Amino acid sequence: MPGQDLRVGIIGVGVMGGDHADRLARRIGGARLVAVADPDEARARALAARHDGVRAVADPLALVADEEVDAVIVASPGFVHEEQVLACIAHSKPTLCEKPLTMDSASSLRVVEAERDAGRPLVQVGFMRRFDPQYAELRQLLASGRLGRTLLLHNTHRNKSVPNADFRSEMIVRDSLVHEVDVARFMFGEEIVAIQVLSPAPTSHALDGVVDPQVAVFTMAGGGLVTNEVFVNCQVGYEVRCEAVAERGSAIAGRPQTGLYATSVGESAGAPGSWGGAVDPDYTVRFGLAYDREVQAWVDAARRGEVVGATSWDGFAATAVCTAGMQSLATGERVAVDLADREVVLGVGARAAQPIP
Numbered sequence: 001m002p003g004q005d006l007r008v009g010i011i012g013v014g015v016m017g018g019d020h021a022d023r024l025a026r027r028i029g030g031a032r033l034v035a036v037a038d039p040d041e042a043r044a045r046a047l048a049a050r051h052d053g054v055r056a057v058a059d060p061l062a063l064v065a066d067e068e069v070d071a072v073i074v075a076s077p078g079f080v081h082e083e084q085v086l087a088c089i090a091h092s093k094p095t096l097c098e099k100p101l102t103m104d105s106a107s108s109l110r111v112v113e114a115e116r117d118a119g120r121p122l123v124q125v126g127f128m129r130r131f132d133p134q135y136a137e138l139r140q141l142l143a144s145g146r147l148g149r150t151l152l153l154h155n156t157h158r159n160k161s162v163p164n165a166d167f168r169s170e171m172i173v174r175d176s177l178v179h180e181v182d183v184a185r186f187m188f189g190e191e192i193v194a195i196q197v198l199s200p201a202p203t204s205h206a207l208d209g210v211v212d213p214q215v216a217v218f219t220m221a222g223g224g225l226v227t228n229e230v231f232v233n234c235q236v237g238y239e240v241r242c243e244a245v246a247e248r249g250s251a252i253a254g255r256p257q258t259g260l261y262a263t264s265v266g267e268s269a270g271a272p273g274s275w276g277g278a279v280d281p282d283y284t285v286r287f288g289l290a291y292d293r294e295v296q297a298w299v300d301a302a303r304r305g306e307v308v309g310a311t312s313w314d315g316f317a318a319t320a321v322c323t324a325g326m327q328s329l330a331t332g333e334r335v336a337v338d339l340a341d342r343e344v345v346l347g348v349g350a351r352a353a354q355p356i357p
């Protein structure tokens with residue numbers, strides 16, 4: 001592989017698959033897009049037609065088996081990830097799987113076990129916030145110990161709106177809150193042992209019966225607490241931040257300026273979707289650089305036969321927390337996370353992913 005471009009296939013060419021195709025074509029070195037697969041064949045053909053040398057393949061599993069595809073980005077909906085990622089592992093193809101790894105902890109564990117049995121690291125999960133410069137710097141600051149022991153995190157996660165009628169309360173946990181789960185594990189460097197999902201009065205902008213916003217509280221293995229607001233129909237724009245509170249100070253990733261920061265759809269804070277500067281409209285803008293860094297790191301690591309960023313274990317651990325979160329959403333009760341023992345599953349001394357370059 002050294003010296004040759006990594007030939008990449010993308011499964012699922014909706015918002016994220018299309019975005020990754022563009023970055024592979026324009027901004028990523030050492031790789032080229034060669035094939036795309038999507039059951040929406042017209043969409044796959046249209047994307048292939050926009051890029052030189054890219055084939056549209058009807059069957060995602062045929063793309064995985066294709067000898068001219070070295071590595072695969074899985075950007076299909078979460079409920080088909082298990083079958084597609086297992087196929088990638090069976091064909092020894094390095095895989096960047098968009099979050100969530102799968103929809104429940106049992107299926108995510110099957111992916112972890114399949115990769116273990118394949119005997120080499122193959123799967124990176126698309127938790128891109130780990131590659132956002134501010135999130136990465138916050139993680140380094142906390143790990144350096146300069147602020148003392150980390151006590152609390154406060155996460156905010158707001159989407160302007162979600163277009164999909166399928167985006168029910170459960171989806172907010174499995175598809176949106178799952179990012180905060182990974183952030184909490186990343187910042188603390190430890191597992192989450194319990195989750196409680198609270199249901200405030202919903203916004204009138206949510207579909208009937210959808211709990212939006214939600215407030216989730218995570219208990220970390222060392223006793224730290226993480227509060228999380230997830231609000232997917234906030235109307236204003238995309239706001240994602242993480243404040244860490246430690247024994248000797250605090251720090252925030254994701255706040256664009258100092259001073260009063262007010263957002264509004266109305267006139268009081270200026271033009272709609274503004275605070276005097278602009279609120280990012282969505283994740284493709286806010287995390288564009290993080291996705292670039294994530295995909296470049298994946299390409300570089302795949303060429304070395306390694307995995308960086310979030311591993312299949314991280315994907316499994318996040319899904320396990322969300323599985324418990326679904327139970328808590330239904331009852332309002334605090335639910336313990338049922339996480340397999342990492343050393344039992346992966347073996348004593350199993351190597352974590354390489355640190356993010």
Ligand SMILES: NC(=O)C1=CN([C@@H]2O[C@H](COP(=O)(O)OP(=O)(O)OC[C@H]3O[C@@H](n4cnc5c(N)ncnc54)[C@H](O)[C@@H]3O)[C@@H](O)[C@H]2O)C=CC1
Pocket residue numbers: 011012013014015016017037038039040043060075076077078080098099100126127128175283
């Ligand atoms: N990291 C991040 O910030 C984000 C990650 N995502 C994740 O990316 C994945 C895709 O999400 P979007 O692009 O927003 O969805 P989308 O709905 O825009 O696109 C999904 C595409 O997959 C195709 N598809 C449906 N069934 C398929 C199958 N069996 N095999 C292959 N393709 C299939 C659809 O035709 C569509 O083109 C999801 O896992 C989602 O959670 C989505 C948005 C942001």
Ligand SMILES: O=C1[C@@H](O)[C@H](O)[C@@H](O)[C@H](O)[C@H]1O
Pocket residue numbers: 159175176179232283
């Ligand atoms: O992953 C993402 C979406 O799937 C999810 O639906 C959004 O809530 C997140 O902000 C975005 O990053």
